[in-house]
Amino acid sequence: MYNIIQKRKIWFTFSSILVVISLLAFMIWGLNLGIDFTGGSIIELKFSNYTPSNEEIISSLSALDQSTINIQSSSDNTILIRTISLNESDHQILLKSLNKFNIEGENSFEELRFDSIGPIIGQELKQKAIYSIFIVLLAIIFYIAYTFRKVSRPVESWKYGISAIIALAHDIIIITGIFAILGRFMDVQIDSYFVTALLTVLGFSVHDTIVTFDRTRENLPKHQDKTFLEVVNLSVNETIVRSLNTSFTTFIVLLSIFLFGGATIKYFVLALMLGAIIGTYSSIFLASPLLMVWYKFKKY
Numbered sequence: 001m002y003n004i005i006q007k008r009k010i011w012f013t014f015s016s017i018l019v020v021i022s023l024l025a026f027m028i029w030g031l032n033l034g035i036d037f038t039g040g041s042i043i044e045l046k047f048s049n050y051t052p053s054n055e056e057i058i059s060s061l062s063a064l065d066q067s068t069i070n071i072q073s074s075s076d077n078t079i080l081i082r083t084i085s086l087n088e089s090d091h092q093i094l095l096k097s098l099n100k101f102n103i104e105g106e107n108s109f110e111e112l113r114f115d116s117i118g119p120i121i122g123q124e125l126k127q128k129a130i131y132s133i134f135i136v137l138l139a140i141i142f143y144i145a146y147t148f149r150k151v152s153r154p155v156e157s158w159k160y161g162i163s164a165i166i167a168l169a170h171d172i173i174i175i176t177g178i179f180a181i182l183g184r185f186m187d188v189q190i191d192s193y194f195v196t197a198l199l200t201v202l203g204f205s206v207h208d209t210i211v212t213f214d215r216t217r218e219n220l221p222k223h224q225d226k227t228f229l230e231v232v233n234l235s236v237n238e239t240i241v242r243s244l245n246t247s248f249t250t251f252i253v254l255l256s257i258f259l260f261g262g263a264t265i266k267y268f269v270l271a272l273m274l275g276a277i278i279g280t281y282s283s284i285f286l287a288s289p290l291l292m293v294w295y296k297f298k299k300y
Contacts, residue, residue: 002240005233008289015170015286022177025184031176032183034082034191035117037126041086043094044113044264047077052101057081060097070187074263078112082189085116113264129195133172136199140206141165147210148217154228155294163290164209167282171205172198175274182267193268201275208246208283212239216288228295236288247280 004011035042052060054071057079061069070082086094091114101109117125144161175198182188215235223231251273258269 001233001237003233004236004240004285005229005289005292008285008292011285011289015282018174018177019170022174022180025177025180026173029180029184031180031190032188033126034189035085035115036191037123037129039117039123040082040084041091041116042113043081043083043091043111045079045081045098045109046112047079047101047109049077049108051077051079056101057098060100061094062097070189072187072263074266076263078263080263087116091116125192129192132195133198133202136202137165137168140168140202144206144210144213148213153220155291159294160213160291163287163294164206164213166290167209167287168202168205170282170286171201171275171278174278175201175271178274179267179271188267193265194271197268197271197275200272201279204250204275205279205283208243208280209287211242212236212283212288215239216291229292232288232291236284240284243280243284247276251276 034040051073054073057071058069072080072082074080081094083094095111098109141158141161141164144164145158148157148160179188179190179194183190212235215238216232219231219235219238223234226234254269254273254276258266258273261269
């Protein structure tokens with residue numbers, strides 16, 4: 001049996017370092033927000049044979065304000081062009097400017113997607129994204145408190161909920177920090193897919209945590225001869241293999257999508273992959289050890 005709970009200071013220190021680095025990255029660089037939150041247009045094009053370089057595409061768009069254009073290429077001959085909000089007239093000008101790459105029999109492109117969002121709608125989406133995350137966190141606290149309502153000793157039921165929320169906040173902060181770093185050095189933009197990924201991670205992580213907490217609840221009356229620390233450590237050890245197997249199989253599926261899926265969902269899948277790893281870590285090495293913190297405080 002692994003002494004996971006006994007070594008909680010190691011896990012707390014490691015998590016604290018990751019959280020501090022993530023918060024610093026977020027405060028210094030912030031998130032590179034996409035058009036979903038800032039407003040603008042995005043065009044996805046797929047070329048049949050080869051993809052022109054970013055410089056070639058920029059030079060062909062002389063009719064537009066080039067300072068507002070951002071181009072992202074992928075390995076499957078697909079490019080994403082992000083710019084300020086375009087009306088239909090400017091949209092057609094952009095497509096005509098790219099016709100020089102549309103050579104019959106040699107290379108051609110098709111437009112896979114054209115989305116345009118105004119700045120007011122983008123701001124509204126950003127506010128709703130923040131509200132949705134806070135609402136989910138509150139709902140999780142109430143759900144866990146209700147589920148564990150009959151568990152009052154040695155730690156009250158609502159403290160299980162708070163421990164789970166601290167673990168979830170840990171996951172969200174680290175993932176957000178990583179994307180702040182990616183946005184700074186790799187120009188990765190945050191869109192509504194990222195918010196969807198965060199909400200998915202919340203559900204995945206709390207599910208793992210509840211399974212471990214539920215085993216603790218079952219073991220408390222069965223092992224009254226053991227200390228609370230021993231019961232919690234036993235519960236974590238009994239569920240750790242299940243947690244790791246679930247996360248590993250999920251990660252393999254996500255990795256295949258990340259490698260062979262389209263460019264549009266690439267960073268959405270990356271956020272889910274990070275969530276699978278960090279969420280599993282927090283449910284094992286953070287959530288349950290936090291119960292011991294509550295227990296120690298109660299003793300004093």
